[in-house]
Amino acid sequence: SQQGEEDPQALSIQEGENATMNCSYKTSINNLQWYRQNSGRGLVHLILIRSNEREKHSGRLRVTLDTSKKSSSLLITASRAADTASYFCATALSGYSTLTFGKGTMLLVSP
């Protein structure tokens, strides 16, 4: 099964609202990364959080990591229509340079 699983699978909100997506994983990780994918395009890296970090911010994005629960969350504040995309978490296992991606959360932000 997938190392990372996002929840919910789909999320629909209004502009200005906050969007929260969660990611759970199964084994110890070196870092966890979040990516965005617009329809029909490649993935864009958003944030990388290391296993010894608990929270990181980048603009309107806030990522938390709880290694005891093996979970992470991505919060997008004051969402905009342009935030409409699929969001993926990816885990880097200790000692490996490859990433394992979840199936993603589809976010729809309506004007």
Place this chain on the structure above:
Amino acid sequence: SQTIHQWPATLVQPVGSPLSLECTVEGTSNPNLYWYRQAAGRGLQLLFYSVGIGQISSEVPQNLSASRPQDRQFILSSKKLLLSDSGFYLCAWSAQGRNQPQHFGDGTRLSIL
């Protein structure tokens, strides 16, 4: 700055035909390179990755192969395509070392008829 180029953007091929998808990276040296496949509504499946010229690791047994003839060139190939090879193929690169993000090309949409 670094850029990654992937082509073609769209490809329609008959079953049994060969395949060659090319990916090149500019602005960096000795990158790790990756090929992924993404089925509709699914996450990414890692197909191959390479940490150097001629060094290819395969993650999933399949009808595809990969080669890295130059430091910043990564090629995905098949001798005979199957219907199940349809999908969205993505190339990515990362710097060497731990805790490195991956940077993706815009992908190739492959349809097998």
